[in-house]
Amino acid sequence: MRIAILGLGEAGSHFARDLAELGLDVTGWDPNPQRALPAGFVMASNNAEAVLNADIIFSVNLSAVSTEVAREVLPVLQAHQLFLEMNTSAPSKKMEIAQILAPSGVQFVDLAIMAPVPPAGIRTPMLASGPGAALFQEKMVAYPLQIEVLQDVEIGRAAQLKLLRSIVYKGIAGVICEAVEAGKAFGQEAYIREQIRSIIGEKDDLIDRFVEGTHKHATRRLDEMSAVVDMLEEQEMIPLMSMATRDQLQKLADKKE
Template sequence: MKIAILGLGEAGSRFANDLAEMGVTVTGYDPNPLRELHPSVTLASNNAEAVKDVDVIFSVNLSSVSEEVAQDIFPVLKNTQFFLEMNTSSPDKKKKIDMILKPTGVQFIDLAIMAPVPTKGIKTPFLAAGEEGFAFLEKMKPLKLDLSLVENGQVGDAATMKLLRSIVYKGVAAVICEAVEAGEAFGMPAYIRKQISSIIGGNDDLIDRFVEGSKTHALRRMHEMEAVIEMLEERNLDPIVTRATRDNLAKLMN
């Protein structure tokens, strides 16, 4: 199997390295590759070169460049290839990318990354949606990935489920971060941790994971919250709490 990874940041580089370690032929492209790659990963000079003649394309870029990437690879795509739109984008953005690429006949999959990548790498849980979802799962079976399929799901459904989930997880993390900061400011860190622990099942270590995870991945999670805001506003909902979550993540970056 030949796989292309477009975007070699934290997630993309880990996917590339893990797949290469499994014996997969991997080609990657990133305009500014900074992370160490497995020796067998081939770096292409552009997006189009990376995807030419591969079986599966992982697009793991920022949502802000996803349309540009789609335009870059459009001339070389084939109907035998699977294109995995993995960027954290709103459902409508994923549908827009699908429409851009549809004339090529490429098999488009809305693939959501459902957990932090550093923990499990390519074995991270993924949620797939799209008309070719079942064919995609069959294609990837030899790699034994943690893939789930949205039943009768269309492009955008996996993104919707991921972002709805993010409202809860990232929102809870924001509340915990603010509470811990307030407890320390008032000289009552033990007291506030006890209050938080009573809500999250008595798991004190989980408090630290929420706080440290929010700090470490603040930029990526801020973009995720912006995608949630876009999704909710498209349905004429006012994302008051999600905006606050985004603002909290922006503060953690300073």
């Protein structure tokens, strides 16, 4: 089985390594690859070349370029291929990409990555919806992927559930980060940690994981919470808490640049 991976950032490079170790032929493309790739990995000259002979296509680009990537590969896609749209986007964006690719007849999968990719890599839990979801699970049954296929085949459903979950997880992480920062500013970090532990359980290491993870992955989580805000605004909601989480992540991402 031949795999193409479009986007070789943190997630894409981990997937490339793990799939190659499982004995699959892996090729891909990224305009600016910065991470180590496995022995035998074939770097194509562009996205279209990468997908030419692939059975399954993992599109793990940034949401900002996902429609551009779809238009680039459309002329060479074939109906027997599976296209996994894995970018963190609002459901409406997933449906837009599916519509772009529809003339090719490609089997479309809305695939949501439901946890940080390191350290589990390709074994990270994934949620799948869309017309090609069941076929994707069937093709990967011999490999140690954790794929939950939703009974609802609607494109965007997996993205919707991931983003709803993000409201909780990223929102809690944001509150904990601000509380710890405030505790330090007033010389009361021990006190504020005690208050946080009273809610999340006696797990001081969990506080550190929330804080460190938020700072380390601020840029990626910013994209995620921006997608949450888009999704909620499309429902004519005023997502005050999610906008605050997004803005906090924007501040942290700006500091990293």
